[in-house]
Amino acid sequence: MDSSLRRMLEAIDADKAKLDAMRPLSPPALAALRERLRLEWTPHANAIGQRTRLLRETQVVLDNMTMDGKSLRQHCESMGHRDAMRYLEELVAKNERLSAWQIRNIHNIVLKGRVGEEACRYRHVNVAIAGARTTPPDFLDLPAELAALVEWHADAGNMHPVERAAELHTRFVRIHPFVDGNGRTARLLLNVELMKSGYPPADIRSEDRATYCDSLDDACVSNDYTGIVRLIAGSVQRSFDIYLDALGLRVEGS
Numbered sequence: 001m002d003s004s005l006r007r008m009l010e011a012i013d014a015d016k017a018k019l020d021a022m023r024p025l026s027p028p029a030l031a032a033l034r035e036r037l038r039l040e041w042t043p044h045a046n047a048i049g050q051r052t053r054l055l056r057e058t059q060v061v062l063d064n065m066t067m068d069g070k071s072l073r074q075h076c077e078s079m080g081h082r083d084a085m086r087y088l089e090e091l092v093a094k095n096e097r098l099s100a101w102q103i104r105n106i107h108n109i110v111l112k113g114r115v116g117e118e119a120c121r122y123r124h125v126n127v128a129i130a131g132a133r134t135t136p137p138d139f140l141d142l143p144a145e146l147a148a149l150v151e152w153h154a155d156a157g158n159m160h161p162v163e164r165a166a167e168l169h170t171r172f173v174r175i176h177p178f179v180d181g182n183g184r185t186a187r188l189l190l191n192v193e194l195m196k197s198g199y200p201p202a203d204i205r206s207e208d209r210a211t212y213c214d215s216l217d218d219a220c221v222s223n224d225y226t227g228i229v230r231l232i233a234g235s236v237q238r239s240f241d242i243y244l245d246a247l248g249l250r251v252e253g254s
Contacts, residue, residue, distance in 0.1 A: 001163070005226060008233050009160050015240040016199060018249050023057070029247050030060050036246035037064035041203055058092045058195060059085075065191070065201060067110070067184060076109060084109045088188075092195045098153045100146045103172070106188050110181040122146075123179045131213070134220035136176035145175045161197035165190050166232040167225045174220040194236065200243055202235035 001009075025033065041064050062085060065072040076084035087105060096102065104120040122142040129136065137145050149171055156164045169190035176182050191201035204212050208231065215227040243249075 002226060005230050005233065008230065008237070009162060012162060012199070012233060012237055012240060015237070015244060019240070019243055019247075020198065022247060022249070025057050025247070030056060032246045033057075033243060034060045034064060036242050037061065040242050041066060055089065055093045058089050061195065061201060062088055062092075067188070075112065088192065091192050095196045098150055098168070098193075100143075100150055103146065103177075103185070103189065106192070107178055107181055107185045110184040110188060122177050125179070127176060127179070129173075129176060129217075132217045132220070134174055134217055136174065142175065142177050146177060149175065161194065161199060162233050162236055163225070163229050165193040165197075165199075165202075166229040167219075168193055169232070170216060170219045170225060170228050173216055190232070199236055200239035202232050203239060204235055205238075208235075 022029065037060070063071060063073050067075045072088075073085055088109070090096070091102065108120045123139050126139055127136055149168075152171065153164075153168055156167070159167070169186050172186045172189055173182065178185065187204070194201055212228075212231055215231050219225045219228045
């Protein structure tokens with residue numbers, strides 16, 4: 001890891017320490033955070049002890065996340081799958097280990113619980129990623145590829161959480177296991193992974209879309225994750241700015 005990225009992650013962890021010192025957030029603090037997230041995130045559509053104390057905060061954050069131009073909660077409700085939000089909340093609150101079944105369930109949420117060939121099922125054809133240099137694996141190799149991803153994640157506990165989340169996101173995109181919904185599943189997987197470690201989600205802004213796609217493709221081709229980690233870290237830092245400003249912890253100029 002280069003020194004500038006290391007300093008970036010250290011700054012993020014300093015902000016996390018400030019936030020952790022305030023947890024669990026009080027009802028007024030949660031209300032202030034909810035309002036700031038609503039204002040900041042709405043335009044970007046594509047954008048047990050510790051478990052229990054973070055649950056209300058998790059609910060506030062998930063309520064304000066967006067997918068397909070509307071809130072994640074609206075998305076889940078419209079698909080007639082009332083347990084979808086509860087499932088995501090539990091993934092975060094219980095810090096559940098990554099599994100292929102978990103990935104399939106997240107994909108089901110992305111596809112609005114649609115019954116058919118696509119929801120929860122690995123693709124049965126070979127595909128190309130439009131505009132990208134990387135070539136996803138043969139569909140016959142998908143079970144082994146997903147098993148390898150889960151195994152990699154189980155061994156990645158010593159990585160910085162932001163670095164691990166960004167690399168998980170990238171490795172999943174490279175596999176591209178579904179016919180539809182891979183990008184949205186990858187971004188939801190990224191943010192669930194960040195939130196499990198107590199970090200706010202990364203909101204990829206519309207103006208960063210081209211840089212994000214290029215960094216992602218570069219990492220898929222080269223196995224050098226520095227660029228995508230830096231971009232995700234920048235998004236997490238902006239989310240921390242929103243959190244800390246809403247809670248009155250961000251000092252101007254800091």
